[in-house]
Amino acid sequence: MSRPVPVLTASGLVKAHGRTTALRGASIELGAGEILAVTGPSGSGKSTLLHCLAGIVRPDDGSVTYDGRRLEDLPEKRLSELRRTEFGVVFQFGQLIPELTALDNVALPLLLAGTGRAGARERAGEWLERFGVRGQRDLRPGEMSGGQAQRAALARALVTGPRVVFADEPTGALDSLASEQVMTALVHTAREAGTAVLLITHDAQVAAYADREVQLRDGAVAQLGVTA
Numbered sequence: 001m002s003r004p005v006p007v008l009t010a011s012g013l014v015k016a017h018g019r020t021t022a023l024r025g026a027s028i029e030l031g032a033g034e035i036l037a038v039t040g041p042s043g044s045g046k047s048t049l050l051h052c053l054a055g056i057v058r059p060d061d062g063s064v065t066y067d068g069r070r071l072e073d074l075p076e077k078r079l080s081e082l083r084r085t086e087f088g089v090v091f092q093f094g095q096l097i098p099e100l101t102a103l104d105n106v107a108l109p110l111l112l113a114g115t116g117r118a119g120a121r122e123r124a125g126e127w128l129e130r131f132g133v134r135g136q137r138d139l140r141p142g143e144m145s146g147g148q149a150q151r152a153a154l155a156r157a158l159v160t161g162p163r164v165v166f167a168d169e170p171t172g173a174l175d176s177l178a179s180e181q182v183m184t185a186l187v188h189t190a191r192e193a194g195t196a197v198l199l200i201t202h203d204a205q206v207a208a209y210a211d212r213e214v215q216l217r218d219g220a221v222a223q224l225g226v227t228a
């Protein structure tokens with residue numbers, strides 16, 4: 001099967017945190033609309049790789065190219081605009097804002113992008129519906145189950161129509177049923193919207209949802225294999 005056109009490419013990424021070298025020449029390619037799992041032992045550099053690819057952290061060496069633009073050449077203002085409009089991020093503990101309801105959490109990125117309040121709330125409601133948590137729209141994160149909160153976090157990551165979603169252990173804190181619901185919702189929605197997903201996971205069952213898997217070992221890509 002032919003591979004999709006790359007939307008995000010990293011080559012030779014090096015990144016140290018103090019004396020610890022987290023990435024030692026990691027290279028990776030994410031295709032448009034592709035769901036790519038990044039696996040590997042604890043400390044192998046998975047989160048650091050995601051942070052570099054998402055433009056959250058600047059690598060010490062190497063290059064990240066998104067849609068023909070080298071992230072390292074972009075000024076901070078342009079990079080944060082790109083993160084806001086073209087990338088979505090979700091972490092292990094969804095990091096919803098605890099004081100806001102599910103609906104307001106999902107509406108927030110739209111408000112920040114300049115959508116009016118009524119339109120933002122309406123669209124947020126539609127996205128909660130897609131993830132099967134519209135019934136929880138008026139609950140705050142602490143009042144939802146872990147799986148419900150993660151589905152709301154995914155709705156928030158996807159509501160602006162990003163081209164790439166970065167998910168760092170999105171099911172890491174969930175039981176297997178909730179994990180399955182979150183992954184099914186993520187894969188279904190990403191496929192429908194043509195969104196590429198970079199998915200970090202320890203869990204082979206979660207990695208099996210991806211089109212392809214890349215393993216990191218000691219800060220570099222160890223093996224490429226097709227999982228689906």
Ligand SMILES: Nc1ncnc2c1ncn2[C@@H]1O[C@H](COP(=O)(O)OP(=O)(O)OP(=O)(O)O)[C@@H](O)[C@H]1O
Binds near residue numbers: 017018021040041042
């Ligand atoms: N902010 C930081 N300060 C110091 N060291 C760090 C920092 N972030 C990561 N590291 C170190 O860099 C290495 C890679 O960490 P990273 O979190 O990228 O790995 P990981 O594969 O995502 O690990 P895990 O699966 O345990 O989350 C580890 O040795 C880690 O201790």
